[in-house]
Amino acid sequence: MRSSRRREGISKLTGQERYVDDLTVEGCWWGMTARSPVARGRIREIRFGRGVDWSEFVVVDHRDIPGANQVRLIELDQPVLASDRVRHVHEPVVLVAHRSRQMCRRAIREIEIVVDPEPAVLDYRIKPTPEQIQYGPDNVFKHLRIEKGDVDRALASAAHVIEGVYETGAQEHVYLEPQGMIAGEEDGVLVVRGSMQCPYYVLNALMHALGRDESHVRVVQTPTGGGFGGKEDFPSNLAVHAALLALKSGRPIKMIYDRSEDMGSTTKRHPSLVRHRSGVDSQGRLVAQDIEMTIDGGAYVTLSPVVLSRGIIHAAGPYACENVRIVGRAVLSNSVPFGAFRGFGAPQSQFANERHMDRIARTIGMDPAELRRRNLIRDGQTTSTGQVISDGTDRVEVLERALCRSGYAQKKEECVSFNAAHPYLRRGVGLAAFYHGSGFTGSGEVYLSSCVDVAGLEDGRIEIRTANTEIGQGTLTIFATIAAERLGLDESQIVIAEPDTARVPNSGPTVASRTAMVVGRLIERACDDLRRTLGLSEADTGQRLRDAIMKWWAEHPDTEPVGHARYESPPGVLWDDQTYRGDAYAAFAWATHVAEVEVDLRTFATRVVGFWAVQEVGRVINQTLARGQIQGGVVQAIGWALMEDCVWDDGAMANAQLTNYIIPTACDVPSIDVEFLENPYPHGAMGAKGIGELPMDGPAPAIVNAVVDALGVEASAIPLTPERLMELVTHG
Amino acid sequence: MLSEAGGQATLLGGTTDLFVHWPERMLDADGVFIDLSGVGALRAHRWEDEALVLGGLTTFWDIIQDERADREMPVLVQAARTVGAVQIQTRGTWAGNIANASPAADGVAALMVRDAVVELTSCDGIETIRLDEFYLGYKQMRLRRDQIITSIRVPRQSCSVERFIKVGTRQAQAISKIGVAIAQSQAGWRIVANSVAPAVCRCRTVERALDDRVPLPHVDALVELLGSDVSPIDDIRSTAAYRRGVLARVLYHELAPLCEWVGPQRGAS
Structure with a gap:
C-alpha cells in the first residue's frame, strides 16, 4: 500500500500553519482566569485589589452565565465557574478581559479568592470520612461489574492462586500547542474557534451554558497541535469561558493558556489501583481472574464512568478464561479532574494485567512468553463480557512474530551472561500481549449515530464533510485516501471541509480509535450514496464521476449533489449495558510488544535499549502514518512507565513546568521496530481497525517486566523512577 | 546604572534562567533589567600563562568549541555539554551560571573543581574571591548588588x-x-x-x-x-x-x- 503524503505536512514544517494563537482578530481582547487557591471549601469573599484600574477590565463570574452553570458532559456536576463552593485547586472562579495580556496577568494577581477550607480528599485510595463525602453516599462516581462463570469455585480448585496489586500514576498530555480559544459574536451568532478534538462537544456545551440554540452558536476547529485526549473534554470549559467574556464585553476574546496554566489546571490520565487474584491450573492455564480496579476521577465526574468502562472491559487482557469477575469504581478526590487520555483506562488495567501475567509465570516457573502462548484467546473463545472472538486473526502468530523479531529467547540468555560479568549494569527483556477495542464502547456508536456527507462540487471535485479533526495523527490524509480509493479519483480531487459546525454534520468525536475505522467507513458509504444520487453505479469512477457531477450542476444549479451516510451497527453486534454482557467492541486490534532495558545500579536509571512492536490492526491505510502512531505511542508510554511523575500538592501539580515534568527526549528512546500483520476488517474503511490508542497499552508493562527480569525485584507501580527503583532494590 | 538602580536591577547575561519563568518572573521582580549583551569586551575568553580567563559573557559553547579547553580542561567541556541543549549552551554564560546561584549549576561544579577565582567589579573597584568561598547558603553569595562578575580565572594546573x-x-x-x-x-x-x-x-x-x-x-x-x-x-x-x-x-x-x-x-x- 502506498503512503500518501501528509496533507498539511508542508505548512506545518514551514511554519505556515495558523494555530489559534496565530490568528489576529480585530478589536480582540485577552481573557484570563482567576482560580481557587485551595482544594475544597466555601467561597467567603472575592477581593479585588487596588493594583489595577478595574474600570479598564471586563470581569465575569457565575452570575453572568445566561444558561446553566454546568459544563455539559456525561453528568452536569461541574460548574462553568464556581459560585459558592470549590472542589479543587485551580478551579475557575472569575474571568477577566483586557486589551493587554500583561494587564490581565496583573489583574489576576490582584484577585484574592477567600475560601473557608473544608476536609478534602487528597488520596483516592483511602476510604473517605463522613466529612469528606461530596458525591452520593460514598464519593463513588461509578460502580461497574463484569461477571462470567463462577470465580470463587474456580479459585478454590485452582492449582495455584496468585495475587498482586498494581498502581499507575497520572500523566500529562503535553500536546505541543496549549489550550486556546477565540470567541466572538458575528451577526448574532456566537462563533468559537480553537484547538479541539470534538467540535460538537464544544457546541453542545456552549448551547447549554449560554442558553442558545444551534442556529446561534457555531464552532470551528483551528489547526490543532496535538490532543491525545486532552482536547476531548477540556476545550468545552475554555470555550464557554471565552464566550462569556465575549458576550459581556461585546468584543472578540482570545484565551490562550501558557504551559504552566495548561499543565496545572487541565485534565490528566486517571491514576489507578488494580488488584488481581488469579487461579491457574497445573498447565499454566488461567481458570479464574478476580480483578478490582479503582480509578481516581478527581473533583468532578467528567468522563470517568466511560474511562472506567473501557478500563474494566480490557482488564482481563486478550486471554481466554471461563471464570472472570471484574469490579470497577471511579472515585472522587479533590484533585484537578482527570479526563480522556489516549487509551482511556485500558493502559491502566492492562499494565496491571500484563505485570500480573509475569508474576504468575515467575510463581509457577514458566517462561512469560509460554504462559501467554497457552492463554491467548483463540477464535471461537470468549472475552470477559462473553463476546465471541472470531475475526480470523492468529493472535499466537502476533506473539511469535514479536518473539522472533526481537530475538527474545537469545536475548534472555545474553542478558544472563552480561549481568554476571558487569559491575553495575543489568539487562533484562520483557513482553506484553494486549488488545484494544476500536470505537465507542458497547452501544456507544449506535447512540452517537454519526453522520457524514460527501458532496460533488461545481468544479467536479469531491468535498468530505465530517466533524472529525486533524490533531497530528493524519485524519486529513487518510480521509482523502479513503474517498479517492472509493471513487477512483486522484487525491488532489478530494477537498476536506474545515470542521465547522455550521457546515459539517456531527460525525462524532475524534477519540476512541474510531476515526479511520468508523468515520472512514461512513465516508465510503457516503461516497456510494453520492454515486446513487448522481444516478451512477459502483463501477462508475474517475472521469465518469466527474462528468456526472458537472452535468448535475448544469442541470440543477441551485442544488448540490450530496451523499449521506449514518452509522449502522455491523450485523450481529449486540451489547447489554445493564449486565455488561455482549459485544463490547465491533473490532479489536491485537499486539505483542517486547522491550529490552538496561538498569544502571549506580543511578537506578532504566534505559530502554531495544523495542519491538508487532500488531494486527486490520488493513493499514497509510504505512508512514501508522508506523508514526505506533512509535509515538511507544514513546508516550516509555514516559508514562519510567519518568512522567505528577508531583501533587493539595491535589494540583507542583511540577507544572516542562523543566520539572520530564518527558522522553530522542536520547531516551531506542529505535522502535514496527511490524503490522494485516487482516482486513470487513466493516472498517478499506479494511482498517482502530490504531491510535493501542500502542499506549503495552509498552509500560513490557518495560517494567524487563526491569523485573533484569533485577529480580517485583516492581508494581509506575512511573518506575530511579528514586522508586532504588527504594525497591535497597529496601525490597 | 547598577548603582543608580539602587540595587534593584537584575543583570541579564544569556537570559536562559530568566526566560524559563517568563513572563511570570517579570511581574515578581517588577523592576529593572540591564541587558549586558552589548558589552562586547565581556564576551571573549583568553589563555594566559597561569590561567584560562573567562569573560563575564563567555558562553558554554565558546568553551565547547575551544580545542585547547578540551585538551587542557576537559572537565569544563564535559560539564558544558550537559547543560540544556545546544541552543541553551550557545546563550548560557559561565558567569550567569555562578550568579544565578542554583545549587544544581553544572558549570559551577566544573569551575570549582579547578579552583577557579571570580573577579567582581563595581564602581568602587575590583575584588577577587575563590569560587569555593563564594557561596554562603541557598542563593546567598558574596556578591553585592552593585557588583558584576567581569571574569573567572581558572588556574592551568595540570590534573591527572x-x-x-x-x-x-x-x-x-x-x-x-x-x-x-x-x-x-x-x-x-x-x-x-x-x-x-x-x-x-x-x-x-x-x-x-x-x-x-x-x-x-x-x-x-x-x-x-x-x-x-x-x-x-x-x-x-x-x-x-x-x-x-x-x-x-x-x-x-x-x-x-x-x-x-x-x-x-x-x-x-
Missing part, C-alpha cells in the same frame, strides 16, 4: 584526573538531580557536588580521605563521609535519600578504577 558526571532526570535536556566533578592535581583531590546542598560545594571530608588514602572498601564508607559534606533535600526533582545514595555510588564506581584504596581490598576475604 578530571571529569564531570551528571545524573539528570533523563539522558539530555535535564536539570541535575546530582552532579559531581572530580579532579586530582598537585593541590590534592577535589570533589565538588551539585544539587546536594544549598549551594554547589566541595566535599572536603571525602577529599581529605582520598588525600590520606583512607581505605574505602564499600559504598557505605563513602555514604558516611559524605554525610558531613552534603545535606540533600526532598524536592520536586528527587529525594534526599536518592541523592545521598547515588552520589556515593557514582563516586565509588568512578574512584575504584583510579585508587587502589577504593573498592574491595586485595587479600581481604
Whole structure:
C-alpha cells in the first residue's frame, strides 16, 4: 500500500500553519482566569485589589452565565465557574478581559479568592470520612461489574492462586500547542474557534451554558497541535469561558493558556489501583481472574464512568478464561479532574494485567512468553463480557512474530551472561500481549449515530464533510485516501471541509480509535450514496464521476449533489449495558510488544535499549502514518512507565513546568521496530481497525517486566523512577 | 546604572534562567533589567600563562568549541555539554551560571573543581574571591548588588584526573538531580557536588580521605563521609535519600578504577 503524503505536512514544517494563537482578530481582547487557591471549601469573599484600574477590565463570574452553570458532559456536576463552593485547586472562579495580556496577568494577581477550607480528599485510595463525602453516599462516581462463570469455585480448585496489586500514576498530555480559544459574536451568532478534538462537544456545551440554540452558536476547529485526549473534554470549559467574556464585553476574546496554566489546571490520565487474584491450573492455564480496579476521577465526574468502562472491559487482557469477575469504581478526590487520555483506562488495567501475567509465570516457573502462548484467546473463545472472538486473526502468530523479531529467547540468555560479568549494569527483556477495542464502547456508536456527507462540487471535485479533526495523527490524509480509493479519483480531487459546525454534520468525536475505522467507513458509504444520487453505479469512477457531477450542476444549479451516510451497527453486534454482557467492541486490534532495558545500579536509571512492536490492526491505510502512531505511542508510554511523575500538592501539580515534568527526549528512546500483520476488517474503511490508542497499552508493562527480569525485584507501580527503583532494590 | 538602580536591577547575561519563568518572573521582580549583551569586551575568553580567563559573557559553547579547553580542561567541556541543549549552551554564560546561584549549576561544579577565582567589579573597584568561598547558603553569595562578575580565572594546573558526571532526570535536556566533578592535581583531590546542598560545594571530608588514602572498601564508607559534606533535600526533582545514595555510588564506581584504596581490598576475604 502506498503512503500518501501528509496533507498539511508542508505548512506545518514551514511554519505556515495558523494555530489559534496565530490568528489576529480585530478589536480582540485577552481573557484570563482567576482560580481557587485551595482544594475544597466555601467561597467567603472575592477581593479585588487596588493594583489595577478595574474600570479598564471586563470581569465575569457565575452570575453572568445566561444558561446553566454546568459544563455539559456525561453528568452536569461541574460548574462553568464556581459560585459558592470549590472542589479543587485551580478551579475557575472569575474571568477577566483586557486589551493587554500583561494587564490581565496583573489583574489576576490582584484577585484574592477567600475560601473557608473544608476536609478534602487528597488520596483516592483511602476510604473517605463522613466529612469528606461530596458525591452520593460514598464519593463513588461509578460502580461497574463484569461477571462470567463462577470465580470463587474456580479459585478454590485452582492449582495455584496468585495475587498482586498494581498502581499507575497520572500523566500529562503535553500536546505541543496549549489550550486556546477565540470567541466572538458575528451577526448574532456566537462563533468559537480553537484547538479541539470534538467540535460538537464544544457546541453542545456552549448551547447549554449560554442558553442558545444551534442556529446561534457555531464552532470551528483551528489547526490543532496535538490532543491525545486532552482536547476531548477540556476545550468545552475554555470555550464557554471565552464566550462569556465575549458576550459581556461585546468584543472578540482570545484565551490562550501558557504551559504552566495548561499543565496545572487541565485534565490528566486517571491514576489507578488494580488488584488481581488469579487461579491457574497445573498447565499454566488461567481458570479464574478476580480483578478490582479503582480509578481516581478527581473533583468532578467528567468522563470517568466511560474511562472506567473501557478500563474494566480490557482488564482481563486478550486471554481466554471461563471464570472472570471484574469490579470497577471511579472515585472522587479533590484533585484537578482527570479526563480522556489516549487509551482511556485500558493502559491502566492492562499494565496491571500484563505485570500480573509475569508474576504468575515467575510463581509457577514458566517462561512469560509460554504462559501467554497457552492463554491467548483463540477464535471461537470468549472475552470477559462473553463476546465471541472470531475475526480470523492468529493472535499466537502476533506473539511469535514479536518473539522472533526481537530475538527474545537469545536475548534472555545474553542478558544472563552480561549481568554476571558487569559491575553495575543489568539487562533484562520483557513482553506484553494486549488488545484494544476500536470505537465507542458497547452501544456507544449506535447512540452517537454519526453522520457524514460527501458532496460533488461545481468544479467536479469531491468535498468530505465530517466533524472529525486533524490533531497530528493524519485524519486529513487518510480521509482523502479513503474517498479517492472509493471513487477512483486522484487525491488532489478530494477537498476536506474545515470542521465547522455550521457546515459539517456531527460525525462524532475524534477519540476512541474510531476515526479511520468508523468515520472512514461512513465516508465510503457516503461516497456510494453520492454515486446513487448522481444516478451512477459502483463501477462508475474517475472521469465518469466527474462528468456526472458537472452535468448535475448544469442541470440543477441551485442544488448540490450530496451523499449521506449514518452509522449502522455491523450485523450481529449486540451489547447489554445493564449486565455488561455482549459485544463490547465491533473490532479489536491485537499486539505483542517486547522491550529490552538496561538498569544502571549506580543511578537506578532504566534505559530502554531495544523495542519491538508487532500488531494486527486490520488493513493499514497509510504505512508512514501508522508506523508514526505506533512509535509515538511507544514513546508516550516509555514516559508514562519510567519518568512522567505528577508531583501533587493539595491535589494540583507542583511540577507544572516542562523543566520539572520530564518527558522522553530522542536520547531516551531506542529505535522502535514496527511490524503490522494485516487482516482486513470487513466493516472498517478499506479494511482498517482502530490504531491510535493501542500502542499506549503495552509498552509500560513490557518495560517494567524487563526491569523485573533484569533485577529480580517485583516492581508494581509506575512511573518506575530511579528514586522508586532504588527504594525497591535497597529496601525490597 | 547598577548603582543608580539602587540595587534593584537584575543583570541579564544569556537570559536562559530568566526566560524559563517568563513572563511570570517579570511581574515578581517588577523592576529593572540591564541587558549586558552589548558589552562586547565581556564576551571573549583568553589563555594566559597561569590561567584560562573567562569573560563575564563567555558562553558554554565558546568553551565547547575551544580545542585547547578540551585538551587542557576537559572537565569544563564535559560539564558544558550537559547543560540544556545546544541552543541553551550557545546563550548560557559561565558567569550567569555562578550568579544565578542554583545549587544544581553544572558549570559551577566544573569551575570549582579547578579552583577557579571570580573577579567582581563595581564602581568602587575590583575584588577577587575563590569560587569555593563564594557561596554562603541557598542563593546567598558574596556578591553585592552593585557588583558584576567581569571574569573567572581558572588556574592551568595540570590534573591527572578530571571529569564531570551528571545524573539528570533523563539522558539530555535535564536539570541535575546530582552532579559531581572530580579532579586530582598537585593541590590534592577535589570533589565538588551539585544539587546536594544549598549551594554547589566541595566535599572536603571525602577529599581529605582520598588525600590520606583512607581505605574505602564499600559504598557505605563513602555514604558516611559524605554525610558531613552534603545535606540533600526532598524536592520536586528527587529525594534526599536518592541523592545521598547515588552520589556515593557514582563516586565509588568512578574512584575504584583510579585508587587502589577504593573498592574491595586485595587479600581481604
